[in-house]
Amino acid sequence: MKRILVTGGAGFIGSHLCERLLKEGNEVICLDNFFTGSKSKIIDLMGHPYFEWVRHDVTMPYYIEVDEIYNLACPASPVHYQFNAIKTIKTSVLGAINMLGLAKRVKAKILQASTSEVYGDPDIHPQTEDYWGNVNPIGIRSCYDEGKRCAESLFVNYHNQNDVRIKVIRIFNTYGPRMEPNDGRVVSNFIVQALNGNDITIFGDGKQTRSFQYVDDLIEGMIRMMATGDDFTGPVNIGNPDEFTMLELASKIIELTGSNSKIVHLPLPQDDPTQRQPDISLAKEKLNDWQPVVKLEEGLIKTIQYFDQLLKDPK
Template sequence: MKQTQKKILVTGGGGFLGSHLCERLLKEGNDVICLDNFFTGSRSNVLHLLDNPFFEMMRHDITFPLYVEVDEIYNLACPASPVHYQFNPVKTIKTNVHGAINMLGLAKRIRAKIFQASTSEVYGDPAVHPQPETYWGHVNPIGIRSCYDEGKRCAETLFFDYYRQHSLRIKVGRIFNTYGPNMNPDDGRVVSNFIVQALNNRPITIYGDGSQTRSFCYVDDLIEGILRFMASGDDFTGPVNLGNPTEFTILELARQIIDLAGSGSSIVFEPLPEDDPRQRRPDIRLAKERLNWEPRVGLGEGLRRTIEYFENLLR
């Protein structure tokens, strides 16, 4: 056993980001507990890790207390796509708020360092572009997206109150649009939607006129950013933006996916959903300065890897 081996809890470890994080933590020689209720996560994302003696999979819902002994906690548990988090909005709020309280309580009891997977959605439909961490956001507190947006904002509040009141070692990362292998083909996210539609030669559905913008970060880059953040000094709590600052319109994304997939799909336009942000792009100057981190995988290369994953999955 390595001297540097840590015991690490990853909530939401069966999900898209969580499964990649579990794999990376194991590669670095850690003992990993993957916790998930598998509402949106998938056992298939982590099945290949079960033979590793330092990997343990636990079915649990973080809205209920948990008692384990670990050195670090990565709190990633929460449905992250509108289709899933709007399916049961009350449950989404409970996962964000009760889940944060339970994980913070655990971290306080065992004096563990804890990372919170926050989101760019805390900025809402932003009036400032690109979005720096100092921007407080423009969020509808009673809209159909509020269960996620306001739930994550409340979780950030809880993390900083535990930091101030109990001197807890916290890290709050605001994650922008991320894509790559292990995405759920039915999660309703724009990249997975477009790829599945393109590979099946079905019309690609764009909501609105396609001029709204997003920034897409490949999953390997995002995980590297999270790990650098967690390894940084305890004085750097965040929040810190983690995402790719290169901006694309949704129409540009659709056309690139059609081209890379060799698809015959057409493009159709539907009304824009309520409270859908018009633009989203992270200001990552803080991550560059404090973590020496910035994304390295371009959209074309990342989409090629993701399309290959979905080709194998659909086959």
């Protein structure tokens, strides 16, 4: 049995990770300040004898003896990370420093949940890990983009200077049950609008593309990355290479929900990427032939069922 710390463990992705780690027979400590996470996401885990949750902000040091650390703590949707931009930067940077310091002290292996946003509005397509990105350092998204880029730099330097055992993954658009209905992400936005019979709002002409990964595929990739040898640190893209336009996604959600919603267009936000698609060749090579197995329609059906129930009974 390993003792594993998950920061941001009460969030959308973190709660799924905690659940999977417990199923594999580990002791799990979930750390969250509940800024975007919630107890409702981990309520079913609270009775587990090897699960513990702690209300704590990663911008402050935390002391514990653990074998592994998954550092997920940070608001990840534009609505949330732009709400308090300075807090977002602090969470990424100070959170990385504090968790790396902990890993150094207790000799734990630590994984950083970085993001495809480090590529910005990419000049190459699909994106490979050796691409340095095209990020506006003073734009409205920079608090998140540059915070994550700085965190990656911290991880690499703690590894090079202090021999900390690090793993860095870059997460591409992920969806699934336990997303927040008001988080501003495209999948949750479209589903909630469709279920409520409201217009589906697409920013720009809708021809911009994204690649959508179901949360179970991401969790599998994270587990496999943590299990790799110390000679492989990443970064490695974890995402679904199947690419869809916003119009295609909206049409599919309207079809699956049976909604009468109409599509309306709004101005494109500043620095919104026009293309986003991962090259997962490295993940296939290094993570025991990892690749997504959940197709978009299958994942959307499960996510729609979750939101349908949530909207009927929001408790």
